Amino acid sequence: MIFIANAPSTGELVMIGKTSQTIHRNLFLPMQDPALFGEIAHHIHYTPGAPTARILGRVVHVIGANDAKSEPKIRGMTVCGAYVDEVTLVPQIFFEQLLGRMSVKGAQLFCTTNPDNPAHWFMRDWLSQVGKKPIRRFSFTIDDNPFLDPEYVRDIKAMHEGLFYRRFILGEWVAAEGAIYDAWDRERHIVTTLPKAGIHRWISLGVDYGTKNPFHAVLLGLGADRKLYAAADWRYDSRQFKKQLTDAEYSQRMRNWLADVPGIGPVRPQFVTVDPSAASFSTQLRRDKLTPTAAKNDVMDGIRTVSSLLAANKLLVHASCKDLITEIGGYSWDDKAALRGEERPIKVADHGVDALRYAIFTTRALWQRQLALAA
Known part of the structure; x- marks a missing residue:
């Protein structure tokens, strides 16, 4: 100014x-x-x-x-x-x-x-050149903002762990390495029953579409306890069954599953958030009267959102989602990409975690306020 x-x-x-x-x-x-x-x-x-x-x-x-x-x-x-x-x-x-x-x-x-990968071009060519180039650098953390309510600051700190805590709370330029969801704890995040008061709202069905790769759909609900639940999932691996399905067959089987989700019953999710690259499958769903929404595929923002929910114990996964649970624990950063200043997950065994991210991040406007009320 x-x-x-x-x-x-x-x-x-x-x-x-x-x-x-x-x-x-x-x-x-x-x-x-x-x-x-x-x-x-x-x-x-x-x-x-x-x-x-x-x-x-x-x-x-x-x-x-x-x-x-x-x-x-x-x-x-x-x-x-x-x-x-x-x-x-x-x-x-x-x-x-x-x-x-x-x-x-x-x-x-x-x-x-905000801090990023230490190999990012802005750090490499500018921030690390203080004294060599005509620039000034000032660093601040969340604790330096006098306008923020102390309770809000405490809540924000509690919602971050690992990489995102070091970057967005401590202000460190650190590389993404190791486990992506390092807050994941099987004993804390896996449940065998849904809340006694039930699921208040079936928010979305996240769909990661695959033909040669597995097709994975994850059902997300908002519990009466104001927590998000990955309550059930449906998966089809064409390599395992040695048969590829058409879009129409995927749609039929997924809709049959929604008509009687094991342990839950019939579910009509408010949104069906589909892998944005799966245009033909979305077209098929429209023919079958199940309106799809193109998933928001902002990978880093989506990962950060899921990570924050896990850190705050606001996201729980039902034990029946066995493949999803396996993927969450093994979901890791690509170390070779990090050396180039790029940040991305290893593209292996990521179909369930992608579906979960689609379901959560695309619909965050529906659940954010509800979870905040429980804080």
């Missing part, structure tokens, strides 16, 4: 994030809150989705940089000031183009980010 008030009169001001929606949520909503910014909040004007904002009388361009194709958005601009939200989510080619656009004397670039 101080920079905008005194920014060079020539050149453009830009605010950049993964999408314009995240910029609005992460930046403009708090900036327009008088409780946080006082009188200055009344001098910040932005309509969600608009290409520009007006801050302290200056026009500011709002630009989403979701992938490498975003780079042309700033090509040819002359920039005097830029703010990049969550810079580690911005493509490197976009960032380099932005630097090349900042030719105005006195131009400044401000970036924020």
Whole structure:
């Protein structure tokens, strides 16, 4: 804000994030809150989705940089000031183009980010170069924010373990290695019965589609005790049965299973969240009057959500889900990818955990408030 008030009169001001929606949520909503910014909040004007904002009388361009194709958005601009939200989510080619656009004397670039892999290009080329390049680095943890309620801080800390605790609570740049769900405890997370008061709501059926690979569907329910339950699953492995099924056959067998889930009875889940790459299967489900929803396949965000639920003991798995249970315990990071600065799971025995992630992450708006009420 101080920079905008005194920014060079020539050149453009830009605010950049993964999408314009995240910029609005992460930046403009708090900036327009008088409780946080006082009188200055009344001098910040932005309509969600608009290409520009007006801050302290200056026009500011709002630009989403979701992938490498975003780079042309700033090509040819002359920039005097830029703010990049969550810079580690911005493509490197976009960032380099932005630097090349900042030719105005006195131009400044401000970036924020949560820690990532220590081999990430932003750490390698910039944060680790303090003293060698004209940059300043400031580090803060959740405990440094005086506006956060102490109870909220305590709850957030309790929801993270392992990799995500070190990154998002301690602020460390550490590599993803070893078990992904390191909070997983068979004695704590596996149940032999569902809550006595029952399942309040059958939220979703997560489906990881496979023809040569296993097809796995996981049924997710919200218990009356305000916990999530992977209550049952259905799996078909064509290699084991030596027979591949068609989309119509998968649909029929899955619907037959839902009509009488063992130990539960008939279930009609609110959502059927399907692997987004399984377009033909989704088409078949529509023909069969079972409306599918394309699963949100943000892998890291989905893994973090499941990990937080396990750490907070808010996600339990029924003992009948034997293949899913086996996969959760063996789900691991790809060490070779980590050396390249990439973060991804090993693509082996991951069909059940993917289905679980689809079911949970795609429907989080349905269950987040319910779980929070139980805290």
